[in-house]
Amino acid sequence: MGPEIFARIRTAIAAFCLGTLAQNAAAEPQHGIAMYGRPALPPDFVSLSYVNPEAPKGGRIVFGEPGGFDSLNPYILKGTAPWGLGLHTVETLMGRTIDEPFTLYGLLAESVETDASRSWVEFTLRPQARFSDGSPVSIEDVMWSYETLGTQGHPRYRNTWSKVAKMEQTGERSVRFTFATEDRELALLMGMRPILKKAQWEGKDFAQSSLDVPVGSGPYVVESFEPGRFITFRRNPDYWGRDLSFNRGQHNFDEIRYDYFGDGDVVFQAFTAGETMSHRETNAAKWLAQYNFAAIRSGEVVKSEIPNQRPSGITGLVMNTRNPVFADWRVREAMILAFNFEFINQTLNGGTEPRITSYFSNSVLAMDHGPAEGRVAELLAPFAADLPPGTVEGYGLPEGNADRAIDRGNLRKAIALLEEAGWTVQDGVMKNADGKPLSFEIVLASGATGTHSVVDIYVEALKNLGVEPQITMVDSAQYKERTNAYEFDMAWYTRALSLSPGNEQILYWGAKGVTEPGTRNWMGMNSPAAEAMVADMVGAESQEEFIAATRALDRILTAGRYVIPVWFSRVSRIAHSNHLHYPERIPLYGDWPGFQPEVWWFED
Structure with missing residues (x-):
């Protein structure tokens, strides 16, 4: 982590102190709201800090996406909607900046007001706010949207809605x-x-999936689409918010298009053939070895590395504890021990990528790997007896051997743990006392070749334990359906985490997700301690208390041994047409929703 992030966090803490004094005064309408302290930008700000306010308008950008879509309603559990539909065509009352941990500025709303304890919040709509068909955005639309999403929408909306005691219109707008x-x-x-x-x-x-194009108030409208093949967005010349300070320098392309292809390999091939204009590469070795095609050599395509200062999040193979095999932490630890990260990283990435060591690694929110101390220890103490070993005492991932596919020392430890859990090798197969083999299914999305390469190496190592899992590859629609219903034993899992984690963490790790479909609690964890830490996080009145609660949650998640973590990157690797440009100043979150295509532009 670079010094800039510490400087920004220190600024946030200082702002909190000033903001606390301000909040003791009577509530009054504000242009923005921050989780802690005051928004960094003043009421009369000209543009967001990381945009080019003079960016030219025009041109187009074409992306390639794997899989397909069969719905134009991204707000429900059913169906698969195209990426970008909600981002480009529909707006929210407030807009988020990706250069502050968690700060919102007025978008559809001209102001926000709340009391010192934040027991309520009030928004006032801008009188000029319009839908793309020219009709005004009304309070009736707002109230209907909140209630409908909270009761019929995707589960991600329901947790927040359940905490609302009353919604009322307090004025015309x-x-x-x-x-x-x-x-x-x-x-x-x-x-x-x-x-x-x-x-x-x-x-x-x-709540039913449909192909009706939603009417939104955003900068783009859907121009044309063909389910599973493409969707094109056209910039609305009559967009009501084009002159807002929040939007200056954003939404610069006349056309944004997403073309869909069978899998990730075909997406890359389409890019190298010039059919698409921008491509994110997640494989460091491939970035070094395979980005030497003709368009790169001629300069028509350029390679950009976008740094970020956000947490690593978690990526790897998640174990579904709804399966009795993975309900035992010792079995999960054995699976982690069998995963020789150092060898896999060397083989696939040339050893260039750092390992994810906890869910918030690479940030000030990350747990310490030694014993819990201070406020973190105090928060964990009431739950200590029920927490997995290492949560309080300290937990670290095993170190493997980069020179050998099999790390014999770690395999011996894995076998010992499996024996403790009731599994022994019988006739070369790991079995329990009843003679039942230790077997499970790894579900992967077809076409994700990088993921498949990781799993192929891992499965070979597992054979040395007498374990040979079944690998099932399914298309993107089936993958979503199976993971929404938790119909897998092990699957590839990615969760991006921000510098301001909050209520969404219950959707990720909350007990309701054990049975409620469509949450992000793929591992099926049921931890009162984790839920208590989330409650402390969202109720924290100081940055110090918030950080302590997040570090405590990080310990619970990491020592829970739910995921076999792989690597993360401190940069995003984007190859793109030389006609596509982005601002010199990179925001705190780097390449994050709100960066491309929002602040990019086309120039001949």
Whole structure:
């Protein structure tokens, strides 16, 4: 982690102190709201800090996506909607900046107001806000959107809605939400719900997948689409918000197009053939070895590395504890021991990528790997007896051997743990006392060749334990369906995490996800300690308390041994047409939703 992140965090802490004094005064409308302290930008800001306010308008950008889509409703559990649909066509009351840990500025809303304890929040709509069909965005639309999403939408909306005690119209253009629980983050979350046009949905079942194009208020409209093949967005010349300070330097392309291909390999081939204009590469070795095609050599395509200062998040093979095999932490630890990260990283990445050592590694929120101390220890103490070994005492991932595919020392430790859990090698096969083999299924999305390469090496190592899992490859629609229903034993798992984790963590790790479909709790964890840490995080009134609660949660997740983590990158690798440009100043979160295509532009 570079010094800049510490400087920004220190600034945030200082801002909190000033902000706390300000919040003791009577509530009044503000241009923005921060989780801690005050927004960095003043009320009269000209543009966001990381955009080029003079960026030219025009041109197009074409992306390649694997898989397909069969729905144009991204707000429900059913169906698969195209990436970008909600981002480009629908807006929220407040807009998020990706240069601050968690700060919102007015978008559809001209102001936000809350009290010192954040027991309620009130938004006032801009009078000029319009949907793409020219009709005004009304409080009725806002209230209908919140209630509909909270009761019929995807599970990610329901947790927040369940904490709202009352929603009421307080003026011609104002709405207030009063909360049923103490949760300081709710004032921000209520500004981030998509606002849909109520009249469009009259007489329709919102919860059913459909190909009806949603009417939004965003900078783009859907121009054309063919399910599973492409979708094109056209910049709306009559967009109501084009002159807002928040939007200056953003939404620069006349056309944004997503073309869909069978799998990731075909996406790359389409890019090298010039059919698409930008491609993110997640494989460091491939970035070094295979980006020497003709368009690169001629300069028509350039390679850009976008640094970031956000947490690593978690990526790797998740173990579903709903399967009794993985309910025992000793079995999960054995699976981690059998994964020789150092060899896999050397083979696939040339050893260039650092390992994910915890869910918030690479950030100030990351746990220490020694014994818990201070406030972190105090938060964990009430739950210590029920936590997996290492949570309080300290836990670290095993180190393997980069020179050998099999690390014999770690395999011996794995066998010892499996024996403790009731598994022994019988006739070359790991079995329990009843003679039942230790078997499980690894579900992967077809076409993800990088993931397949990792799993292929791992499975060879598992054979040395007398374990030979079944590998099942399914298309993207089936993968979503199976993971939504938790119908897998082990699967490839990625969760991006921000510098301001909050209520969404319950959707990731909360007990409801054990049985409720469609959450992100793929591992099926049921941890009162984790839920308590999330409650402390969202209720924290100081940066120090927030950091302590997040570090405690990080310990619970990491020592829970739910995921076999792989690597992360401190940069995003984007190859793109030389006609595509981005600002010199890179935001705190780097290449994050809100960066490409929002602040990029086309220039001949």
